[in-house]
Amino acid sequence: MLFKAAPKRGMMVNFAYRRPKSLAEALDFLSSCGNKTKVLAGGTDLTVDLRQGSAQPEYVLDTSRLDELKGIELSNGQLCIGAGVTLTEIYESALLERYTPALQKCAATFASKQIRNVATIGGNVAHCSPCADTLPPLLIHEAKAILASNKGLRETPIEDVASGPYESSLRPDEIILRFILKPSKDINFADFQKIGRRKALATARITMAFMARQDADRKISFLRFALGACTPTPQRIALVEDYLACRVPTVQTLWEAGGLLAESVLEITGRRPSASYKEPAVRGLSVRMLYPLVHVGA
């Protein structure tokens, strides 16, 4: 049975579909046709781009069934997450629950069940959306992306994958193979928070993740904090990390840290019309997220 679709609203450009059987085959294809190709990891972002016409490739290369991009493991003290791991798989991983609790929390609230079942962590990162939910949790674990091409592997810090909003620094012949994360060690606090217009699905306006170790004397001896969605690319916020390090936190210090955070955002983005909303929202959300440092055990 052969069917020709009638042109209609949201019709995609014509492209050819390729589903390589191995990583080697995928990389071979990209080495010759990479600049005319869009890589499909899960497809939940790409199909929207194709329909809206913002992606008009000659080829779509479906990497969703490559075994080489699957799997979550801990070896030599490093966590390794395949680029093709879905958000549902992240959410269900006991290993990640233990060693990257903020990432697991992020996966729990990512889009909707239907999307989590298909969308991958590699696709989320490679799409380079400023509001990619997985970025702040990856940043606090100092994640590195392992990129593969026919020429071999190279490693890049996660913050360098996006060179700007929706702009990837990957070469056309490269794909993300996996992510290497530092597992959390002796931390007693971690969280991921976001603000969107609706609980499920809404594109995040603000995302943030942190993990911290608070010693018995209540001093914060370790803190990683990252922010997403409200800056052109998600990033660690050193000002907040440095301010809270080695302190015994109080509600007041959290508000002060939140103030520094809001200032950093304005510094990065410039004062935009949305600042009157974002400034208090960023500050308030950070206080809400960090509040257990003051409250728990106090």
Next chain:
Amino acid sequence: MGCETVRICCTINSRQKTIDIPANLTALQLLRDVLKLKGTKEGCGIGECGACTIQVDGKAVNACLMLAAQLDGRNIITIEGLGESGKLHPLQESFGKNHAVQCGFCTPGLVMSAKALLDENPSPNRAQISKAIAGNLCRCTGYQQIFSSIEDAIQGGSEEGHDG
């Protein structure tokens, strides 16, 4: 460049199909426009409303966010695949009985999300139900009747089990 044809073999509602389709067809277009399975709805077309929810290898997915080519080798269940020989699926019965259907446009998607949940977890609590259907928008009912329907279907299912 001309439109390339892709051959896919998949199981749709327990029937084996081999179909040649254009590479740029979505799974939703395949179901609705080619196979004329109109029960799966197109709402937003960008994965926000859940009206196009189907099961692929048991998992709930948005048909609008998949290429039809991605269905090759997969087992697909649509709303038409529920129930048997003129008898509604317990979830469908329950949605009707509990007045969870008003305009009806979201209903197939919600039933499919609920079915995928019950396949995975036969006795979910309210929070788990809420999480499973958070990707489905209903603009009529306010969701209460939908929750009641799913909870009712769970209880009905276990009663049936006891009765044999």
